[in-house]
Amino acid sequence: ANTARFDYIIVGGGTCGLVLANRLSEDSGVTVAVIEAGDSVFNNANVKNTTTYGLSLGTSIDWQYSSAPQVYGNNRTLGYNQGKALGGTSVINGMTFVRPESAQIDLWEQLGNKGWNWSSLFENSKVAEHFVPPPSSQTALGAAYNPSYHGKEGHVGVGWTSAFIDTNAYQTFNTTWRNLAVPYNQDPNGGKLRGFSVWPYTQKDDIRQDSARSYYWPIAAARSNLQVFVNTTATRILWQKDATTGLEVADSVESVGANGTKLTISASREVIISAGSIRSPLLLEQSGVGNAQILKKFSIPSVIDLPSVGENLQDQPNNGVLAISNHTWVGSPPYVTFLTAQDLFGTNASTVEAQVRKNIPSYAALIAQKSNGAFQASVQERLLTTQADLIFKDAISLVEIYHSPFSGIVNFPFWNLLPFARGSIHVNSQDPTAHPLINPNYFEFDFDLQVQVMAARTGRKALNTSPLSSVVKSEISPGTYTVSKDASDQVWGDWVKRTYTSNLHPVGTCAMLPRDIGGVVDAELKVYGTKNVRVVDASVLPFQVCGHLTSTLYGVAEKAAKIIKQT
Ligand code: FAD
Numbered sequence: 001a002n003t004a005r006f007d008y009i010i011v012g013g014g015t016c017g018l019v020l021a022n023r024l025s026e027d028s029g030v031t032v033a034v035i036e037a038g039d040s041v042f043n044n045a046n047v048k049n050t051t052t053y054g055l056s057l058g059t060s061i062d063w064q065y066s067s068a069p070q071v072y073g074n075n076r077t078l079g080y081n082q083g084k085a086l087g088g089t090s091v092i093n094g095m096t097f098v099r100p101e102s103a104q105i106d107l108w109e110q111l112g113n114k115g116w117n118w119s120s121l122f123e124n125s126k127v128a129e130h131f132v133p134p135p136s137s138q139t140a141l142g143a144a145y146n147p148s149y150h151g152k153e154g155h156v157g158v159g160w161t162s163a164f165i166d167t168n169a170y171q172t173f174n175t176t177w178r179n180l181a182v183p184y185n186q187d188p189n190g191g192k193l194r195g196f197s198v199w200p201y202t203q204k205d206d207i208r209q210d211s212a213r214s215y216y217w218p219i220a221a222a223r224s225n226l227q228v229f230v231n232t233t234a235t236r237i238l239w240q241k242d243a244t245t246g247l248e249v250a251d252s253v254e255s256v257g258a259n260g261t262k263l264t265i266s267a268s269r270e271v272i273i274s275a276g277s278i279r280s281p282l283l284l285e286q287s288g289v290g291n292a293q294i295l296k297k298f299s300i301p302s303v304i305d306l307p308s309v310g311e312n313l314q315d316q317p318n319n320g321v322l323a324i325s326n327h328t329w330v331g332s333p334p335y336v337t338f339l340t341a342q343d344l345f346g347t348n349a350s351t352v353e354a355q356v357r358k359n360i361p362s363y364a365a366l367i368a369q370k371s372n373g374a375f376q377a378s379v380q381e382r383l384l385t386t387q388a389d390l391i392f393k394d395a396i397s398l399v400e401i402y403h404s405p406f407s408g409i410v411n412f413p414f415w416n417l418l419p420f421a422r423g424s425i426h427v428n429s430q431d432p433t434a435h436p437l438i439n440p441n442y443f444e445f446d447f448d449l450q451v452q453v454m455a456a457r458t459g460r461k462a463l464n465t466s467p468l469s470s471v472v473k474s475e476i477s478p479g480t481y482t483v484s485k486d487a488s489d490q491v492w493g494d495w496v497k498r499t500y501t502s503n504l505h506p507v508g509t510c511a512m513l514p515r516d517i518g519g520v521v522d523a524e525l526k527v528y529g530t531k532n533v534r535v536v537d538a539s540v541l542p543f544q545v546c547g548h549l550t551s552t553l554y555g556v557a558e559k560a561a562k563i564i565k566q567t
Pocket residue numbers: 011012013014015016017035036037038081082083084085086087088089090092093094095096097098232233234235274275276277279280283504505506536537538539548549550551553
């Protein structure tokens with residue numbers, strides 16, 4: 001076996017991991033190692049492409065997980081994609097760049113994470129951003145922005161592709177939503193999402209700006225104090241107990257290379273886990289940090305009994321309303337509409353709210369009961385109530401309807417942004433490179449389905465509203481043969497459950513929260529019970545966010561780098 005020693009070891013050279021690799025290695029006096037299971041994809045044409053979504057899904061740079069059978073969602077097993085490459089999921093994703101609702105980030109601080117509020121996240125997310133304003137040819141098509149919402153000095157290029165050329169689409173969609181009393185939102189990147197918007201992408205000059213192309217290749221790759229081990233999967237952290245504090249100290253990380261070679265790297269200062277929401281909790285469990293009862297089943301000796309590891313998984317279901325159009329749509333138009341509970345439920349909103357609040361104690365009880373002892377019902381009740389407050393009091397967005405018209409089709413993929421369901425990810429094998437058990441528990445609660453049904457109804461309504469209705473020939477999904485014009489919620493719900501896929505935005509499995517309310521890491525992102533192990537990736541987000549994840553994650557990673565450097 002090979003051995004080596006570095007000051008910092010970063011496990012996972014993905015979206016967040018490479019931000020840290022860059023920032024920590026800015027100091028030439030420290031040494032940094034990145035362990036990445038995937039390969040470099042710098043020259044991969046599917047990765048560079050900015051006009052066609054999904055080219056890398058199902059290829060060797062996708063982990064190609066599948067979910068556990070979804071007991072509340074027709075017992076279906078769903079494909080579950082995540083990026084496996086230098087750059088992580090940012091090399092396979094849809095490249096949309098849209099920040100969350102400010103109120104939902106302020107909640108992080110209100111629950112005990114000092115310093116983690118909207119203003120701080122917004123600043124750090126702007127630090128990551130290199131916004132390229134649209135030329136007048138694109139503003140004519142609807143590209144719009146508020147300069148104070150964007151960073152100019154960062155590494156990640158953000159803007160519009162030259163394929164954004166459809167002259168009809170902007171006015172057609174915008175006017176349709178206005179006719180449905182949904183306002184235009186000039187720039188959704190400042191913490192308020194509601195409305196119809198034209199959003200930018202993480203791209204520059206028609207090339208994807210993933211975290212490797214932004215943070216690693218142009219600046220960090222040449223540094224002699226930074227070493228990246230690609231095609232290398234970390235399998236275990238090895239520990240030593242600090243006699244004075246009783247805390248566990250990560251001494252080294254064991255890995256296995258593509259050809260089976262074992263590698264042990266020692267850490268002089270810290271181990272930072274950035275393996276993403278699926279594999280960060282898995283690595284902790286494989287290293288003895290997690291629910292001792294679960295670890296025992298796989299003969300893993302318990303080092304820190306922390307049952308919250310891998311619990312609290314939050315993801316969204318995705319369905320689509322589609323129609324054949326008599327207009328040929330060109331380019332890749334970046335349109336979206338975010339809707340609140342009020343937009344969806346109208347005059348029924350207060351009745352719906354009352355029902356949700358009445359059900360929260362039973363939701364909380366079920367979540368606690370299935371958490372393998374990680375959560376108390378009373379704590380979950382408090383946390384779910386904050387979620388209801390965001391939805392009904394702060395009126396943050398509850399549904400996203402993405403507009404993805406292509407050639408002769410109008411396509412509205414849509415999703416419930418804030419399901420109450422809580423799932424889990426846990427070790428499922430003694431083989432350290434095996435996949436974990438992924439269980440998002442889609443549609444665990446009636447309200448989660450009700451929201452998805454209302455989103456579907458609203459998508460159909462938009463297709464039948466002028467001026468969009470004048471270019472729509474016939475709906476093909478669900479189609480009125482499957483779900484008739486006067487169909488009940490039951491019929492809509494059955495269709496939703498038959499056709500949903502994962503929205504692939506897993507968060508929360510190593511939540512940043514106080515330990516007594518289910519946290520895995522503290523406000524400095526340090527794993528409870530350890531002296532020198534942090535988690536920095538989507539798994540630390542304590543709750544789902546309404547924007548897409550990378551804008552938040554770049555901010556989290558930039559802030560994390562500052563916290564680590566100050567230590
Ligand atoms: P990742 O970027 O996934 O990084 C984790 C890295 O760790 C990976 O490279 C992985 O290979 C590596 N790794 C894991 N385990 C180990 C191990 N044991 N040893 C070594 N390496 C390991 N967000 C948006 O903002 N806009 C979008 O349009 C968008 N579209 C999406 C489309 C898809 C198909 C998916 C799946 C996600 C999308 N997202 C989007 C979400 C967003 O891209 C991800 O949430 C984000 O990139 C995750 O970042 P991360 O740092 O948490 O993890």
